[in-house]
Amino acid sequence: MSTSPTTGTAPPAPRLAFGIDIGGSGIKGAPVDLVAGEFAAERVRIPTPQPSTPEAVARTVGELLDAFALPAGMPVGVTFPAVIQHGVARSAANVDESWIGTDVTAVIREATGREALAVNDADAAGYAETVYGAARDARGVVLVVTLGTGIGSCLVVDGTLVPNTELGHLEIDGHDAESRAADSARERDDLDWEQWAERLQRYFRVVEDLFWPDLIVVGGGVSKKHAHFLPLLDLRTPIVPATLRNAAGIVGAAALAARGTVLD
Numbered sequence: 001m002s003t004s005p006t007t008g009t010a011p012p013a014p015r016l017a018f019g020i021d022i023g024g025s026g027i028k029g030a031p032v033d034l035v036a037g038e039f040a041a042e043r044v045r046i047p048t049p050q051p052s053t054p055e056a057v058a059r060t061v062g063e064l065l066d067a068f069a070l071p072a073g074m075p076v077g078v079t080f081p082a083v084i085q086h087g088v089a090r091s092a093a094n095v096d097e098s099w100i101g102t103d104v105t106a107v108i109r110e111a112t113g114r115e116a117l118a119v120n121d122a123d124a125a126g127y128a129e130t131v132y133g134a135a136r137d138a139r140g141v142v143l144v145v146t147l148g149t150g151i152g153s154c155l156v157v158d159g160t161l162v163p164n165t166e167l168g169h170l171e172i173d174g175h176d177a178e179s180r181a182a183d184s185a186r187e188r189d190d191l192d193w194e195q196w197a198e199r200l201q202r203y204f205r206v207v208e209d210l211f212w213p214d215l216i217v218v219g220g221g222v223s224k225k226h227a228h229f230l231p232l233l234d235l236r237t238p239i240v241p242a243t244l245r246n247a248a249g250i251v252g253a254a255a256l257a258a259r260g261t262v263l264d
Contacts, residue, residue, distance in 0.1 A: 016040055017075040018068070019254035020061060021121065024048060024081065024094025027057070029064045031074075032254035037132025039247065041068065052095040054102050058111035065112055076114050077257030079121040079249045080104055083164045087118050093150075117257040120164055121249055122146055125242075126154020127161050128252030129217050133244040140214035143167075143207065144242065147220040151178040151203075155211065161256070172206050183222040197232035208237045217242050 020029040030043040044067045049056035083090040087105035104118035126144030129135050135142045139158065146152035151168025154161070168178040179185060181203040186196040204216065218226065219242035226241035233239060244251060
């Protein structure tokens with residue numbers, strides 16, 4: 001961390017940062033109050049261009065940023081539906097496959113003139129829950145799992161994000177885990193809450209045996225209905241619903257951008 005040349009102390013942490021959530025259908029963004037963990041202005045959403053190539057998406061990100069009067073040095077964080085290694089997309093979910101192998105940060109820099117920190121979307125949302133949400137007072141190993149079309153995962157250890165865990169793709173009983181336990185599998189197979197809870201029980205028991213988390217947080221849209229299924233689970237790990245919901249990705253991206261790195 002840089003220090004002040006006159007006092008030798010670290011510069012004050014930024015109060016605001018900007019978060020952008022890139023998805024298959026929409027690109028959303030807002031400035032974030034890093035003290036409160038809340039939007040500092042109304043969120044703006046622009047439809048994701050089709051095809052969602054790097055150049056087209058980066059132009060849309062530029063349009064979104066131009067909708068706000070942002071200081072030149074404001075930290076910018078971008079969530080992306082992919083494994084992100086040092087700013088480079090190694091996969092692509094619900095966006096054009098031409099993203100694979102693309103440096104997300106470089107494409108955004110070229111289109112906008114701004115530096116941005118790129119992070120996996122589940123990692124951003126999960127990190128936000130550990131700083132501002134359901135796990136804000138937790139210590140040790142926190143696992144955030146989002147249940148939706150697939151299963152996203154985020155692992156945070158003593159406040160530091162361990163990126164790209166991709167625990168929805170664990171092979172359990174011969175199946176890709178999310179093909180059996182995601183919320184989309186519940187709907188596809190017309191499962192009642194008890195039947196789905198049996199699948200979740202198997203999934204979470206395997207995960208807790210691998211990582212021994214101190215807390216599990218469950219996100220995704222279905223977390224609003226947590227009373228129907230979380231009490232049916234018999235785990236040794238405390239498990240609670242997420243609280244930030246749709247704001248989590250933007251808030252987490254902004255917080256990580258202000259921090260300056262995913263792993264430090």
